Amino acid sequence: MIPLEAVAGLSAVLFAIGLYGVLARRNAVLILLAVEVMLNAVALNFLGFGAFRGDLTGQVVAIFVICVAAAEVGLALGILLRLHRNRQTVDIDRLDELKW
């Protein structure tokens, strides 16, 4: 039996790595990747607490998170493809026209 603290700790580490990736990366694909990591950290958190409490709700939400993540990746990659075709870049520092 894996202790809850280990699951929560792994989840926190994964979330922090993902957050760091979102903040530090300039490549949109890698930022998307980091967001996926954060989502999985959350899903892992749900699973750990669900197992700890002994009910299935945590697993249900985890599957739900995976579904949302899949949909999100599909949509986001589509947008990124269009973006790259139009602008020949996915560097977010050069994609700052949406202001004022």
Place this chain on the structure above:
Amino acid sequence: MVTTASAWLLPALPFLAFLLTATLGRWLPGQGAGIAIVLTGAGAVLWAPLLGALFVEGPQLYQPVWFTVGGDALHVSYIVDPLAALVLGVVLICSTHIQVYALGYMGGEARFGWFFAVVALFTAAMLGLVLSASLLTLYVCWEVVGLCSYLLIGFWFDRPAAVEAAKKAFITTRVGDVGLLIGILLLFRATGTLDIPAIVTAVQQGAIDGGTLTAAAILVLLGAFGKSGQFPLHVWLPDAMEGPTPVSALIHAATMVTAGVYLVARLFPIFEAAPVALAVVAAVGLISAAGASLLALVQTDIKRILAYSTISQLGLMFAALGTGFLPAAIFHLTTHAAFKALLFLAAGSVIHGTTRQKLDELGGLRRSLPVTAFTMLAGAAALAGVPLTSGYFSKDEILLGLLDRSTLLFVATLAVSALTAFYTFRLWVRAFLGPDQMHGHAHESPAVMLGPLVAFTVPSLLLGFLLFIPFGPSANIIAFLAGETGHPPAQYAEIGSYYHAHHEATPNGLVLGTSAAAALAGAGAAWAVYRSGARIRRRLPGAAVLERGFFIDALYRWLTTQVVMRLSAFFAWFDRRWVNDAGVNGAGRLPAVVGGALRTLQTGNLSTYALAIVAGMALIAGIILWSGR
């Protein structure tokens, strides 16, 4: 069968005439003037049986509901009592004759029909005002009268002087009307009704506290003084002479200046309950009577002399009201209407026959204008109060009341009488006696103008004898106006008891004698000074003050140009600088400035946003954790 209930027809007929003449007049022969005369005349004919019905039925009040607001019904109530009935007759008869006269005088005018339309509306509004037993309808009619006077004084609007005079009349009376409106609203707030009988009943039951009542009465007086050309709002009346002469006759005899006297008479119980206001009425009346008769001494325009005499005579009426002798005031109003209409129509005949109206350019007209000369002499005698004329008897009624109150007022008024006789006969003697200044070029007016002149001569000379003959069920006209119509007081109580016991109607020997002496002395002095036609070269001290009208016009000009305009300039600056630039534009610019500062937060850089989100989340989490402790 005419009953008092059909009194509403009297204003309705001239109003119908106004509508028809103003709309259809251009396609009718004479531009529809005939409609105005026939319908106004029909009203005058209808008036006689109405007076008979009043004798039979006694005073009546009718209150048809106009519309209901909330729980308050607004009535178009009208009242038929001796006061209203007599003034109705005065207005209708004067207006009819003056319109007939205007057929001749205004002949050839481009807007001939429009003139008659407005005169008909003027008459209708005045009749409505007289009949009104509700302050609401009274005020509406009051304002229509003001509008018509503006239109008629400025009838020749291609003359700058007429335009100025019309504006002056309108604005000056408007100053008073604002007071009237506030006074009416004060009465409404205190009593919850605009019906005059109900207000009078409330006042007589002491339902209004003294301060409010006095304030309301004095504000109402402002309106009355404005309309009646009393000091200090008299300045428009002499200038109103720029209007056509029939209009002057109408304004001075029947339809406008008498409205102020009538208003005070109609609301007399309110003034009786406010002694301060009543004293103001008397004081202003006497000041106006004395001041105007002094000013009339130095005028050279015949119409302006008559205008100042109107102010003076109206002042006497207000003096009578102020000393509590309402019947005397209204009786003088009646005789004054007759002889002042006569004098103005005669003056119009002189202007028509000579195209001149300055005394310096007139003289010796008695041969070329014999009918005008004779009729104007009758009018002048009545105005001067020469014994046995109408003005003599009605003025004696006022003098009798004044003698009752104070010998000083009596003597002062006698002096005014002597002055009146002097300037009236100065006018007549200088115009009609002496050498002929026109060298035979003057011509007598056509019959259509002389007819009304002659018609007005009869009442000017004979109306005074109404004092000595029964008037309907009453002993004489004073008793009639005092409400002694032989009807039980109970019926009166419903309407609100309007009148009180009057003084002895028959003047005593002292009044008759001194009044006759004053009139004859004034007239004789004028005759002695002016009959030769020689001009008086030596200017009397004080003449400059009189010629400038006691500097009242100059005072008003100074007030408007120096005080009002500068105050207005300051307010205009304040409005532009602070309200508009700082307030309104500032409120508009504020979001732009704030937005301009805040928009720089939107960098468009995704990393910045992400960092902001994380920082915000951390902040919120920190607050939750910290406050959870």
